Amino acid sequence: MNYELLADLLYPEVTETPAELEQTYPPRSLPEGAKVTRFAPSPTGFVHFGGLFPTTIGERLAHQSGGVFYLRIEDTDAKREVAGAAEGLIRTLAAYGIRFDEGAVLGEDGTVCDRGAYGPYRQSLRGPIYRVYAKQLVKEGKAYPVFTTREELEALNAADKKAELLARDWEQTQDSRREEQQRQRQFTIEDVKAHLQAGDPFVLRLLADGDPERKIPFTDLVKGKMEIPENDEDFVLLKSDGIPTYHFAHAVDDHLMGTTHVIRGEEWLPSLAKHLMLFRYLGFRPPKYLHIAQLMRLDDSGNKKKLSKRDMGANLDDYSRMGYAPACVCEYIMTLLNSNYEEWHMQNPDQPYTAFPFNIKKMSASGCLFDFHKLNDVSKNVISRMSAEEVYTQALAWAERYDPDLGRLLSADPAYAKAILSIGRGGKKPRKDFATWRDVKPYLSFFYDELFTVEDAYDAAFPRSDIRRALEDFLGSYDPADDTTVWFDKIKAVADRLGYASDMKAYKANPEAFPGSVADVSMFLRVAVTGRLNSPDMYAVMRILGPERVRSRIRRMIDSL
RNA sequence: GGCCCCUUAGUCAAGCGGCUAAGACGUCGCCCUCUCACGGCGAAGGCAUGGGUUCGAUUCCCGUAGGGGUCACCA
Numbered sequence: 001m002n003y004e005l006l007a008d009l010l011y012p013e014v015t016e017t018p019a020e021l022e023q024t025y026p027p028r029s030l031p032e033g034a035k036v037t038r039f040a041p042s043p044t045g046f047v048h049f050g051g052l053f054p055t056t057i058g059e060r061l062a063h064q065s066g067g068v069f070y071l072r073i074e075d076t077d078a079k080r081e082v083a084g085a086a087e088g089l090i091r092t093l094a095a096y097g098i099r100f101d102e103g104a105v106l107g108e109d110g111t112v113c114d115r116g117a118y119g120p121y122r123q124s125l126r127g128p129i130y131r132v133y134a135k136q137l138v139k140e141g142k143a144y145p146v147f148t149t150r151e152e153l154e155a156l157n158a159a160d161k162k163a164e165l166l167a168r169d170w171e172q173t174q175d176s177r178r179e180e181q182q183r184q185r186q187f188t189i190e191d192v193k194a195h196l197q198a199g200d201p202f203v204l205r206l207l208a209d210g211d212p213e214r215k216i217p218f219t220d221l222v223k224g225k226m227e228i229p230e231n232d233e234d235f236v237l238l239k240s241d242g243i244p245t246y247h248f249a250h251a252v253d254d255h256l257m258g259t260t261h262v263i264r265g266e267e268w269l270p271s272l273a274k275h276l277m278l279f280r281y282l283g284f285r286p287p288k289y290l291h292i293a294q295l296m297r298l299d300d301s302g303n304k305k306k307l308s309k310r311d312m313g314a315n316l317d318d319y320s321r322m323g324y325a326p327a328c329v330c331e332y333i334m335t336l337l338n339s340n341y342e343e344w345h346m347q348n349p350d351q352p353y354t355a356f357p358f359n360i361k362k363m364s365a366s367g368c369l370f371d372f373h374k375l376n377d378v379s380k381n382v383i384s385r386m387s388a389e390e391v392y393t394q395a396l397a398w399a400e401r402y403d404p405d406l407g408r409l410l411s412a413d414p415a416y417a418k419a420i421l422s423i424g425r426g427g428k429k430p431r432k433d434f435a436t437w438r439d440v441k442p443y444l445s446f447f448y449d450e451l452f453t454v455e456d457a458y459d460a461a462f463p464r465s466d467i468r469r470a471l472e473d474f475l476g477s478y479d480p481a482d483d484t485t486v487w488f489d490k491i492k493a494v495a496d497r498l499g500y501a502s503d504m505k506a507y508k509a510n511p512e513a514f515p516g517s518v519a520d521v522s523m524f525l526r527v528a529v530t531g532r533l534n535s536p537d538m539y540a541v542m543r544i545l546g547p548e549r550v551r552s553r554i555r556r557m558i559d560s561l
Numbered sequence: 562g563g564c565c566c567c568u569u570a571g572u573c574a575a576g577c578g579g580c581u582a583a584g585a586c587g588u589c590g591c592c593c594u595c596u597c598a599c600g601g602c603g604a605a606g607g608c609a610u611g612g613g614u615u616c617g618a619u620u621c622c623c624g625u626a627g628g629g630g631u632c633a634c635c636a
Contacts (some may be wrong), residue, residue: 141614170562239634270631534597
């Protein structure tokens with residue numbers, strides 16, 4: 001077989017050689033040990049929550065080492081591509097504070113364009129580049145064309161599907177596949193010419209020289225040492241539309257773009273032998289790999305399952321909708337990625353997570369289950385450390401998008417809203433009321449007359465007359481100018497006059513001796529003023545509500561009793 | 562079904578041949594306290610299993626089981 005001739009027949013338009021092409025993409029000049037990583041999503045929808053793992057790892061590794069982190073769009077499957085997905089992807093990532101040094105970016109007109117010297121960063125734009133290497137492989141007898149009609153192909157796939165259902169036929173299917181492969185390898189230049197003449201489409205397949213009986217030793221940076229069987233499958237390099245498969249694009253792009261570390265899900269492990277083979281055929285030095293375990297969820301029967309697209313919580317945008325601040329989600333991810341992160345963070349509470357020395361060695365080889373409890377806890381901690389100003393800004397931004405009514409209330413009187421959000425904030429033991437911005441509304445609704453309702457009822461054990469007397473008594477002595485001590489002394493006095501215990505210690509020592517305590521008197525007030533049995537500190541609440549609201553709410557309660 | 566990966570409490574996990582097997586979340590109890598929240602203290606709960614190797618295995622090796630992934634002109 002004259003491979004030179006075959007190559008020219010298949011790709012007459014390709015005149016450039018790989019060597020010439022390489023000159024266009026010189027090695028990056030980076031400091032010693034700098035890592036080059038990328039996030040390479042396919043624009044088929046939203047950003048998957050699980051996608052945040054490799055993204056965060058890649059970003060950390062690159063930026064911690066003085067390297068480069070870039071975004072590459074893997075739009076090689078026109079059938080699955082969703083219009084506008086790439087743009088959405090970039091926006092979501094930006095909202096999560098993921099900073100790319102180069103790659104696909106959003107232009108001023110809102111469409112995707114490239115920034116950086118190693119592009120194009122969209123695979124659909126790299127056709128000529130892939131063809132240069134494809135032609136080279138053909139020249140070297142390492143790849144060959146297969147002319148197959150669409151119908152033949154579908155028949156083949158149908159057989160596969162059946163074999164999957166009836167696993168016992170699998171071996172047979174494999175045998176016929178190998179026979180088919182052998183048959184396809186047999187062709188003449190004349191065959192090719194005839195097909196080309198007829199305008200038949202073809203795919204380019206790699207001529208695999210592997211033997212699955214032999215194992216390749218391989219070291220993954222997360223999984224450690226392993227052995228993988230060699231590849232013997234003549235897998236497709238270029239599809240009949242001339243666009244590369246993931247495998248081929250991965251090898252060419254990551255080589256040309258100088259990727260040093262490839263971080264991807266462990267679902268790629270089975271095809272690793274293909275990639276290693278490709279790098280060898282092309283004379284490329286393979287990158288280092290980190291195959292990370294999938295994020296799991298629990299299915300109905302209690303088994304772990306891969307968190308898939310349809311599952312609740314799979315779409316990163318869902319978290320914004322649920323009111324989770326990106327910073328909280330990022331912190332949660334960090335706790336999962338590096339188990340010593342929390343410890344570090346407790347010692348460095350004021351440092352951003354980017355100051356944490358992220359370490360590959362601390363990563364777990366096994367997959368973890370998503371846990372909302374933990375996310376909420378991390379989230380409460382993050383928000384409790386924010387200033388009232390920051391909480392206000394973020395809560396307002398969320399409300400304006402997802403709860404316009406709340407948004408209007410918050411923006412109507414910023415000072416009032418911030419005063420509410422300041423209760424119990426700051427200091428060593430801040431309140432932790434919010435895990436999400438959605439929690440804000442129920443927390444502060446009673447501060448707004450528009451939202452105020454009496455939600456909780458008094459315990460029937462207390463005579464209405466006692467409650468009435470206590471409320472009236474309080475109104476009689478209430479002075480908004482009182483400081484917290486005087487204010488509380490007055491409540492104690494109300495309790496005394498009612499025959500309730502004003503000293504909690506005495507009351508607890510002998511609860512039978514009193515009809516109630518100052519705690520109950522406070523509760524009478526609390527329900528009247530906030531409409532609830534529970535609320536933040538009543539003194540602070542009354543200060544913020546102001547004497548007008550306080551008095552009118554108490555009077556209204558008295559009238560209703 | 563073949564191949565590959567994984568396996569310490571409900572969850573996330575330290576551990577890397579000798580420990581009463583850390584810690585965090587969750588759960589429960591107590592304390593603090595005008596309620597809630599915060600905070601403090603405490604409790605329950607774990608090395609999947611069978612063989613080796615070794616004076617000694619959670620830790621090393623082999624098998625078994627369980628879980629996950631993959632087997633496209635999808636990524």
